[in-house]
Amino acid sequence: MNKQTVETHNEQETADFAARLSMELGGGTVLALHGDLGAGKTVFARGFARGLGITEPVSSPTYTIIQEYKLPQDKWFYHMDLYRIDDYRSALAFGVEEYLEDSNAYILLEWPLRIKELLPTSTRHIYIEHLSENSRRIIVE
Numbered sequence: 001m002n003k004q005t006v007e008t009h010n011e012q013e014t015a016d017f018a019a020r021l022s023m024e025l026g027g028g029t030v031l032a033l034h035g036d037l038g039a040g041k042t043v044f045a046r047g048f049a050r051g052l053g054i055t056e057p058v059s060s061p062t063y064t065i066i067q068e069y070k071l072p073q074d075k076w077f078y079h080m081d082l083y084r085i086d087d088y089r090s091a092l093a094f095g096v097e098e099y100l101e102d103s104n105a106y107i108l109l110e111w112p113l114r115i116k117e118l119l120p121t122s123t124r125h126i127y128i129e130h131l132s133e134n135s136r137r138i139i140v141e
């Protein structure tokens with residue numbers, strides 16, 4: 001997965017981009033999804049899940065912090081929303097490290113800077129910028 005920048009003009013394009021990206025990655029990838037409220041992180045996560053072949057609905061895990069989706073061959077997709085986490089200590093308390101270390105998992109983090117102290121050095125960073133009501137710039141670093 002190389003560095004890339006795209007501009008999307010609706011929710012569907014963002015989801016499609018994420019779906020394509022998920023198919024380029026292997027398990028054991030931690031993706032930090034940066035962006036303001038309403039930028040499109042959950043839309044991205046939904047497309048990403050679809051690319052992995054997940055058919056269950058992917059909703060915002062805000063109230064559960066983490067949603068787990070089982071994939072074939074003992075792989076997993078973990079979707080975390082850390083908005084309500086105060087700092088990395090409270091994330092440690094719910095066992096975030098075990099998720100981050102799971103080499104059989106695709107891990108997507110909304111509000112990743114809440115646990116910046118814990119992000120693996122191999123974390124890939126994705127920035128979603130709000131350009132206008134329906135346009136977003138997505139930067140994959």
Ligand SMILES: Nc1ncnc2c1ncn2[C@@H]1O[C@H](COP(=O)(O)OP(=O)(O)OP(=O)(O)O)[C@@H](O)[C@H]1O
Pocket residue numbers: 008009010011012013014035036037038039040041042043044060110133134135136
């Ligand atoms: N190009 C676009 N890409 C993604 N979402 C878009 C786009 N244009 C409009 N939208 C709308 O922006 C909203 C994005 O919401 P979403 O829940 O994905 O944001 P979020 O970054 O997860 O916010 P939060 O931090 O609250 O979890 C949706 O209502 C979606 O329809």
Ligand SMILES: [Mg+2]
Pocket residue numbers: 041042060081110
């Ligand atoms: Mg969200």
